[in-house]
Amino acid sequence: xxxxxxxxxxxxxxxxxxxxxxxxxxxxxxxxxxxxxxxxxxxxxxxxxxxxxxxxxxxxxxxxxxxxxxxxxxxxxxxxxxxxxxxxxxxxxxxxxxxxxxxxxxxxxxxxxxxxxxxxxxxxxxxxxxxxxxxxxxxxxxxxxxxxxxxxxxxxxxxxxxxxxxxxxxxxxxxxxxxxxxxxxxxxxxxxxxxxxxxxxxxxxxxxxxxxxxxxxxxxxxxxxxxxxxxxxxxxxxxxxxxxxxxxxxxxxxxxxxxxxxxxxxxxxxxxxxxxxxxxxxxxxxxxxxxxxxxxxxxxxxxxxxxxxxxxxxxxxxxxxxxxxxxxxxxx
Amino acid sequence: xxxxxxxxxxxxxxxxxxxxxxxxxxxxxxxxxxxxxxxxxxxxxxxxxxxxxxxxxxxxxxxxxxxxxxxxxxxxxxxxxxxxxxxxxxxxxxxxxxxxxxxxxxxxxxxxxxxxxxxxxxxxxxxxxxxxxxxxxxxxxxxxxxxxxxxxxxxxxxxxxxxxxxxxxxxxxxxxxxxxxxxxxxxxxxxxxxxxxxxxxxxxxxxxxxxxxxxxxxxxxxxxxxxxxxxxxxxxxxxxxxxxxxxxxxxxxxxxxxxxxxxxxxxxxxxxxxxxxxxxxxxxxxxxxxxxxxxxxxxxxxxxxxxxxxxxxxxxxxxxxxxxxxxxxxxx
Numbered sequence: 001x002x003x004x005x006x007x008x009x010x011x012x013x014x015x016x017x018x019x020x021x022x023x024x025x026x027x028x029x030x031x032x033x034x035x036x037x038x039x040x041x042x043x044x045x046x047x048x049x050x051x052x053x054x055x056x057x058x059x060x061x062x063x064x065x066x067x068x069x070x071x072x073x074x075x076x077x078x079x080x081x082x083x084x085x086x087x088x089x090x091x092x093x094x095x096x097x098x099x100x101x102x103x104x105x106x107x108x109x110x111x112x113x114x115x116x117x118x119x120x121x122x123x124x125x126x127x128x129x130x131x132x133x134x135x136x137x138x139x140x141x142x143x144x145x146x147x148x149x150x151x152x153x154x155x156x157x158x159x160x161x162x163x164x165x166x167x168x169x170x171x172x173x174x175x176x177x178x179x180x181x182x183x184x185x186x187x188x189x190x191x192x193x194x195x196x197x198x199x200x201x202x203x204x205x206x207x208x209x210x211x212x213x214x215x216x217x218x219x220x221x222x223x224x225x226x227x228x229x230x231x232x233x234x235x236x237x238x239x240x241x242x243x244x245x246x247x248x249x250x251x252x253x254x255x256x257x258x259x260x261x262x263x264x265x266x267x268x269x270x271x272x273x274x275x276x277x278x279x280x281x282x283x284x285x286x287x288x289x290x291x292x293x294x295x296x297x298x299x300x301x302x303x304x305x306x307x308x309x310x311x312x313x314x315x316x317x318x319x320x321x322x323x324x325x326x327x328x329x330x331x332x
Numbered sequence: 333x334x335x336x337x338x339x340x341x342x343x344x345x346x347x348x349x350x351x352x353x354x355x356x357x358x359x360x361x362x363x364x365x366x367x368x369x370x371x372x373x374x375x376x377x378x379x380x381x382x383x384x385x386x387x388x389x390x391x392x393x394x395x396x397x398x399x400x401x402x403x404x405x406x407x408x409x410x411x412x413x414x415x416x417x418x419x420x421x422x423x424x425x426x427x428x429x430x431x432x433x434x435x436x437x438x439x440x441x442x443x444x445x446x447x448x449x450x451x452x453x454x455x456x457x458x459x460x461x462x463x464x465x466x467x468x469x470x471x472x473x474x475x476x477x478x479x480x481x482x483x484x485x486x487x488x489x490x491x492x493x494x495x496x497x498x499x500x501x502x503x504x505x506x507x508x509x510x511x512x513x514x515x516x517x518x519x520x521x522x523x524x525x526x527x528x529x530x531x532x533x534x535x536x537x538x539x540x541x542x543x544x545x546x547x548x549x550x551x552x553x554x555x556x557x558x559x560x561x562x563x564x565x566x567x568x569x570x571x572x573x574x575x576x577x578x579x580x581x582x583x584x585x586x587x588x589x590x591x592x593x594x595x596x597x598x599x600x601x602x603x604x605x606x607x608x609x610x611x612x613x614x615x616x617x618x619x620x621x622x623x624x625x626x627x628x629x630x631x632x633x634x635x636x637x638x639x640x641x642x643x644x645x646x647x648x649x650x651x652x653x654x655x656x657x658x659x660x661x662x663x664x
Contacts, residue, residue, distance in 0.1 A: 151633035164653040300650035301483035318632035
């Protein structure tokens with residue numbers, strides 16, 4: 001029986017709990033049993049049960065009281081240590097400045113010899129090398145498909161399917177919010193109008209800085225650079241320009257030349273950058289809406305392009321599911 | 333030491349031999365040694381050496397004399413039985429009517445407990461169920477990434493990265509030759525002009541029936557239906573319409589509505605079909621040139637689209653490489 005500890009129980013954590021239910025038959029057929037959730041923490045409260053928690057009840061409770069259990073904690077790792085688990089699923093809110101609780105939890109789990117699945121970008125962008133070395137040293141798996149591109153399978157595609165390739169570059173759209181705004185600006189909205197609409201639809205946060213200044217896309221560039229290109233770079237190594245300076249005039253001028261403006265993240269031998277770029281209409285990177293897309297240039301396979309939903313409750317949980325199945329396959 | 337037997341030494345077989353050379357350092361670093369080719373057969377001749385063959389010399393010989401060795405054979409499986417190998421790489425010319433030598437070789441290798449990598453569509457389209465059951469019974473791996481979409485990673489993407497998904501449908505362009513012809517017709521050429529150009533460039537064969545009548549795309553639809561959708565269908569279950577009836581007038585009428593015509597293969601619960609379809613300009617499936625593309629509709633991840641080179645010496649060999657690494661990883 002595989003025991004999961006879920007750290008963070010917002011959109012993605014709850015989505016994962018749902019996905020585990022939706023896929024009961026799949027797990028039963030593949031492993032003859034279900035993975036069980038033995039611990040859940042949010043930012044202040046926790047619930048643990050070595051025999052498995054009722055995650056439906058926890059979702060209901062979270063919706064009502066904003067707590068996941070009666071337990072209150074000051075130190076997350078003490079809660080983690082209080083129950084026997086096999087895999088930490090770290091989906092707490094990301095902190096791209098310090099790595100925050102996520103970094104602490106992932107580090108602790110790996111030190112304890114646990115496998116880790118995370119979509120938490122901060123720890124990966126800041127301490128990729130340390131975390132992968134720690135995982136290796138302790139014989140643990142550290143998987144993070146959902147950290148870049150949500151449900152778009154890019155990390156494991158590069159690590160597994162394209163393992164024999166020399167990947168020369170990746171260019172892509174790694175922030176759906178910016179792409180939504182730019183797509184709306186193509187249709188004549190101003191930046192402010194498009195941003196407001198994105199906020200109303202829940203695509204952009206009240207403070208949109210992280211998205212519109214290109215910081216979120218930059219964390220993904222860092223994760224790809226470290227994991228796919230085996231660099232040792234951090235956030236500050238990325239040259240970042242956001243989309244706040246894009247005017248309707250610039251959009252119109254681009255359109256006059258059959259081009260659109262897209263916020264492109266790029267990793268290649270001599271470039272580590274997030275910046276608005278002119279993209280010809282009809283080019284794969286001219287994609288509209290909240291999709292994410294990546295163009296991978298592989299030396300043998302040639303160009304490979306993939307796109308998918310960059311965010312969403314169930315979509316991001318589906319990326320965690322793919323990592324979970326990979327880890328469970330190795331255990332059964 | 334992993335010993336390979338290569339059956340078929342045309343474009344793809346030679347491409348694979350080259351790729352094995354190009355990736356010497358990769359194999360050395362990952363496994364501490366190289367896979368060796370202990371046997372090569374073409375349609376009439378063979379070369380075997382338990383200590384490994386000089387594939388450069390065989391390529392040179394093949395270019396000159398159209399033979400791979402001094403040995404002549406009447407029964408391919410006798411040659412296979414004459415040398416100890418671990419993995420059969422079956423890349424002989426495909427026979428979509430009977431499965432031909434490819435089917436015989438794959439079956440024999442699996443019966444002997446060998447792993448098999450193939451890009452040979454005929455055997456997979458005709459006997460998928462039998463072959464996978466035989467592989468399972470004998471504890472062998474049967475991998476075939478390159479059989480659909482060349483270097484576009486679709487099979488292993490669905491089997492591995494998306495293993496936890498329920499895939500509802502796949503729609504895609506699975507024949508680069510037809511797409512090249514239709515792209516040229518978009519630019520004003522007639523079918524005959526475009527076909528002639530495709531033949532001159534080596535995209536289409538002298539007898540283009542297999543491509544332009546949609547048969548080749550249909551074999552890929554069958555392979556996807558059986559392998560990803562767990563159906564038990566064969567070539568004759570696919571409703572097939574090719575592109576020979578597409579007139580410049582039809583193309584012009586489509587263009588007047590901002591549409592293009594593309595040959596789309598589709599697998600869903602109630603459809604197994606290859607047919608020309610109207611696709612809006614700007615839609616991912618409106619892709620031009622020889623690329624292959626697939627739109628996967630997964631119930632949790634949502635829509636995922638991937639494209640890549642559907643053919644080519646090194647590109648197809650790169651798909652074989654990805655299967656080879658997966659098999660070698662499990663052995664080391």
